[in-house]
Amino acid sequence: MTAAKPQSPLISLTWTDHVTDRRGYLVVDRLVRGVSSGGLRMREGCTQAEVAGLARGMTMKEALHYDADRTEARYIPLGGAKGGIDCDPRDPEAYGVLVRYLRAVRPYIENVWTTGEDLGLTQELVDRAAAEAGLVSSVQAVYPLLDDEAAARKRLADAFEVTVDGIGLDALVGGCGVAESALAALDRAGVPYGNARVSVQGLGTMGGATARFLARAGLRVVAVADVKGTIANPAGLDIEALLSARDAHGTVDRGALRAGDRELPGDAWLTTDAEVLVPAAVSYAIDATNQSGIRARWVVEAANMPVLAEAEELLTARGITVLPDVVVNSGTNAWWWWTLFGDIEADAEEAFGHTRRAMRELIDRILAHAEAHGTTPRAAAHALVAERLPVMAERFGWYR
Structure with a gap:
């Protein structure tokens, strides 16, 4: 297995909504242990190039939070990905577009892409649409990597219920x-x-x-x-x-x-x-x-x-x-x-x-x-990522 960073995304796809002709995009820039992480945004004018740039940014964010010397950490960062839908989130048809997009990319969410709220979308809306699309969770691809899935899911659900001065912790x-x-x-x-x-x-x-x-x-x-x-x-x-x-x-x-x-x-x-x-x-x-x-x-x-x-x-x-x-x-x-x-x-x-x-x-x-x-x-952040990505690839691999 090579430790080199891929020059192009591992997965890049375009989806067209059969009802409205709106387009959506999914870019998986990199996998680590077979899984990637990155939110789903919805905005008028969203492009595939934009989503690809965001996916590469997620690869960097994940790598920046990985420290090979911190052996007590349970979380080992994932790869980077991003989703985007070219639609105004205020459009009356936006929710239907979101649900159909999630149905179309469901195999990726089930297996390799963990996602959540981003520009134009709230986590509550993503969760509701994901359930309607037949998904267990928008982050279910990571479940096989957990030591105790039930306890982990409860912990995250509990965290989303925490509020501070009337605003959710998330x-x-x-x-x-x-x-x-x-x-x-x-x-x-x-x-x-x-x-x-x-x-x-x-x-x-x-x-x-x-x-x-x-x-x-x-x-x-x-x-x-x-x-x-x-x-x-x-x-x-x-x-x-x-x-x-x-x-x-x-x-x-x-x-x-x-x-x-x-x-x-x-x-x-x-x-x-x-x-x-x-x-x-x-x-x-x-x-x-x-x-x-x-x-x-x-x-x-x-x-x-x-x-x-x-x-x-x-x-x-x-x-x-x-x-x-x-x-x-x-x-x-x-x-x-x-x-x-x-x-x-x-x-x-x-x-x-x-x-x-x-x-x-x-x-x-x-x-x-x-x-x-x-x-x-x-440039300093890029240099640190360049140090850490090969270590992550060597230790954990791109795929399961």
């Missing part, structure tokens, strides 16, 4: 990881939290949780953006009030705004005076043109692939550090497996503590490598 752990990544960068630069302002694009699951954790750490969230525009207040927004006023898609009811809050155009979040910029909504949000308006010192990629490569080069040249998505937003995926495999229990305090330790350790390692080699954090 909706918070990813933002906890993003926030900890930003805090680690501030600590390395010696910037007090009270002196740091934050602008967030997207107040959905990831963006909302990130804003909450950063605000509670003492940072001032001065701008947030949703589909209606940007809400800004240089004195700081009441994040808890805005979170309580969101709908299911992360859109804030403007009736919750205070006297000092201003409504600005949708792209104003980019140019807001802030030290930390968090794109947490869509891919390809920052391009070679609009990057010129960014004033932040750090761009923290909470969304998948929000900064185009050319934009990142220009930002780097201007002294702005991009903390890459493959590191920053990997906490949600890792939390699923830490819980299922039994590294942590269905407990919020334990989940947040484990996430913070893992993410800070990873960010510190990535930033130290980048500083030592005069490169970007993304």
